[in-house]
Amino acid sequence: MKRDLLSILDLSAEEISGLIAKAAKMKSELAAGVLPKSLEGKIAGLVFLKPSTRTRISFESAVFRLGGQAIFMTGQDTQISRHEPLSDMARVLDRYIDAIVVRTFAHSDVEELAKYASVPVINALTDRFHPCQVLADLLTVFEKRGSLENLTVAWIGDGNNVANSWMNAARRLGFSLNLACPPGYEPDSELFEHASRETNGKVRLITDPEQAVSNADVLYTDVWASMGQEDEAKVRIQAFQRYQINSRLLSCAPSHAMVLHCLPAHRGEEITAEVIESPRAPVFDQAENRLHLQMALLDWLIGSKEL
Numbered sequence: 305m306k307r308d309l310l311s312i313l314d315l316s317a318e319e320i321s322g323l324i325a326k327a328a329k330m331k332s333e334l335a336a337g338v339l340p341k342s343l344e345g346k347i348a349g350l351v352f353l354k355p356s357t358r359t360r361i362s363f364e365s366a367v368f369r370l371g372g373q374a375i376f377m378t379g380q381d382t383q384i385s386r387h388e389p390l391s392d393m394a395r396v397l398d399r400y401i402d403a404i405v406v407r408t409f410a411h412s413d414v415e416e417l418a419k420y421a422s423v424p425v426i427n428a429l430t431d432r433f434h435p436c437q438v439l440a441d442l443l444t445v446f447e448k449r450g451s452l453e454n455l456t457v458a459w460i461g462d463g464n465n466v467a468n469s470w471m472n473a474a475r476r477l478g479f480s481l482n483l484a485c486p487p488g489y490e491p492d493s494e495l496f497e498h499a500s501r502e503t504n505g506k507v508r509l510i511t512d513p514e515q516a517v518s519n520a521d522v523l524y525t526d527v528w529a530s531m532g533q534e535d536e537a538k539v540r541i542q543a544f545q546r547y548q549i550n551s552r553l554l555s556c557a558p559s560h561a562m563v564l565h566c567l568p569a570h571r572g573e574e575i576t577a578e579v580i581e582s583p584r585a586p587v588f589d590q591a592e593n594r595l596h597l598q599m600a601l602l603d604w605l606i607g608s609k610e611l
Contacts, residue, residue, distance in 0.1 A: 307605055308418040308425045310411075311433045312472040320476055322611030324443050327593070327600035334369065334596070341371025342607030348372060349401040352428070353379045353408040358567060359428050359436070362594035363405050366602055369595075375401065394420035402606045424605040431465055431530075432492070437566050438469040440597040442477075444590045445522055448562055455479035458520035458557070460513050461547045461574050462540075463491030466526050466566055471499040471507055480506040484516035486543045513547055517557040524564045525549050525574045541573065550576040554584065564590050 308314060315323070333339040348367045352360060360376065367374040379385050384393065390413055397404055398421045406414045406425060411432035418425040427435055446452055456479065459467050463485045471491060474481040475498065483491060490496070490509060499507040510516040517523055528544045529537040549563060563575070563585040571577040579585055604611055 306422060306424050309435055309601065309605070310414050310418055310425065310427045312435045312438060312469055312476060314435075315476065317476045317478075319611060320439065320442070320473070323439060323597065323600050323604065324446055326604065326611055327440075327443050327596040328447070330599045330603070331593075331596040334599075339369060339599075340608075342603045343367060343370035343372030346372040346403075346606050347401040348374050348403045348405055348602065348606075349397055350374055350376045350405045350428070351382065351384075351397075351407070352376065353384070353406075353413075354429065356407055356429070358591055358594055359407060362591075363428060363598055365595055366598040370599055370603060370607060372402075372602075390416045391420040393417070394425075395422075397421065398423045403602065426601065426605070429465065433469050433472070434465045434566075435469050435472075436594065436598060436601070437466055438473050439601070440593040441470075441524070441564055441566070441590060442473060443593045443597050444564065444586065445562075447589070447593075448586060449521060452477060452479060455522070456482065456520050457522045457524060458482045458484065458513075458517045459524050460484050460516065460549055460553070461525045461544060462489050462528055462530070464526060464530050466524075467491040468495050470524070471495050474507050475499050475502045478503055478506065480508075480519075482508055482510050482516040482520065484510050484513040484547060486547060487511070489540075489543065513553055514556045517553060517561070520557050520561050522562055522564055523549055523554065523557055526566055527568070527570055528574050544574070548574060548576065549579055551578055554579055562586060567591055 364374045394417045403424045404421055405428050407428040409431050411430040414427045468491050528540045565587045569575055569580055
């Protein structure tokens with residue numbers, strides 16, 4: 305039976321832990337030059353309707369490093385641009401390739417592709433969720449902290465698709481998540497209610513960013529205006545002024561706290577150059593881990609199929 309990854313809720317806690325362990329193992333194998341070519345003879349199709357740097361290159365590199373082949377397609381490279389139904393596209397692509405990796409706007413697009421495709425569909429970002437990003441983030445936290453036990457994460461800024469995926473991760477793993485968002489920019493209310501209830505109140509909305517970071521092991525932020533929100537940028541800059549991760553806010557967090565950012569970063573807006581360039585912000589290790597987590601994910605779904 306095929307498996308899809310449309311959101312972190314498609315995984316059990318045990319599967320998340322297994323992916324993190326597999327990714328760490330494959331990272332070591334890659335460094336040692338003994339990475340198994342478990343995707344030899346496999347082809348992954350990357351259908352990207354949104355531009356990308358890290359997601360595209362990390363997925364392509366993951367496929368190539370495991371001995372497979374990747375085919376990259378934009379909307380203009382396919383009949384999507386001429387309004388071919390996604391249900392038809394799914395049933396054509398699955399005759400040619402072994403997995404479909406999709407980066408798009410509407411989350412319903414990946415749901416429809418997964419419904420009709422007989423091969424695994426992986427969500428490489430929608431407006432609602434970004435599961436691969438947060439799984440790689442959890443790998444980074446595990447590496448730097450040594451454990452995900454008794455973890456507290458402070459999300460500072462826009463309640464966007466990455467924030468939604470952090471809430472889903474908290475639902476599965478049971479860690480504490482403090483969400484500090486300006487009024488009107490909170491994450492999805494239904495997702496928040498589920499996350500708060502299922503974690504017995506460990507997922508919380510906190511207006512004051514200083515309070516949100518006071519007990520945090522991880523401070524996390526993202527751009528204030530995501531792709532498709534460029535026309536809101538000026539309004540958002542005004543609304544988010546208190547929600548910048550800077551040296552003052554970092555001083556309110558425990559001394560061991562690290563700072564993560566999924567990149568690209570707008571230095572001087574959601575985070576200062578001083579903080580993102582400091583030793584407390586392993587953001588480039590975090591970006592590298594996209595490769596290793598996605599190698600583990602692809603190996604599990606279409607390679608060895610083992611965790």
